Amino acid sequence: MKADTKTEAEVMAVLNQLTEAYKKQDLDGILALYTPDPDVVTIGTGVDEKRIGLAERKVQLERDFAQVKEISVQMGWYSVSAAGSVAWVASDVIARGKVSGQETSVPMRATFVLEQRGGKWLIAQSHTSLPAAGQKEGESFPTESS
Numbered sequence: 001m002k003a004d005t006k007t008e009a010e011v012m013a014v015l016n017q018l019t020e021a022y023k024k025q026d027l028d029g030i031l032a033l034y035t036p037d038p039d040v041v042t043i044g045t046g047v048d049e050k051r052i053g054l055a056e057r058k059v060q061l062e063r064d065f066a067q068v069k070e071i072s073v074q075m076g077w078y079s080v081s082a083a084g085s086v087a088w089v090a091s092d093v094i095a096r097g098k099v100s101g102q103e104t105s106v107p108m109r110a111t112f113v114l115e116q117r118g119g120k121w122l123i124a125q126s127h128t129s130l131p132a133a134g135q136k137e138g139e140s141f142p143t144e145s146s
Helices: 005-024 027-031 054-067
Strands: 041-043 050-052 069-083 086-099 102-117 120-129
Touching: 005 027, 005 069, 005 086, 005 102, 005 120, 027 054, 041 054, 050 054
Parallel strands: 041 120
Antiparallel strands: 041 050, 069 086, 086 102, 102 120
């Protein structure tokens, strides 16, 4: 169900904090936005980027920040839904940065599940993906392998 205006604003404020913390490469700031649960899940775009728990999330962030300079993450279109103390977000995202000295811009898709605890929204799960290579607009399946 579509989130009410207050919930949408609160949830998007958390995700805006996330994008700002990424820009600053603020590990503690990012980790503070996630639930402290041992089963918090983060899935990234890389083959090996499935992280369970904050310790693994931190390892992934350290790797990310070692490989990119001047990172920025910008959210475009998004949809926020909620039921009770749980909200979920789907969005288009563009990540920009310098990788090996080259400027890069990566269009991605992201989803988030947030839980409200003690009046504060925290991320319980996040997932980023890249549109399938070789899949043209209007096609339901990739026709080229990458």
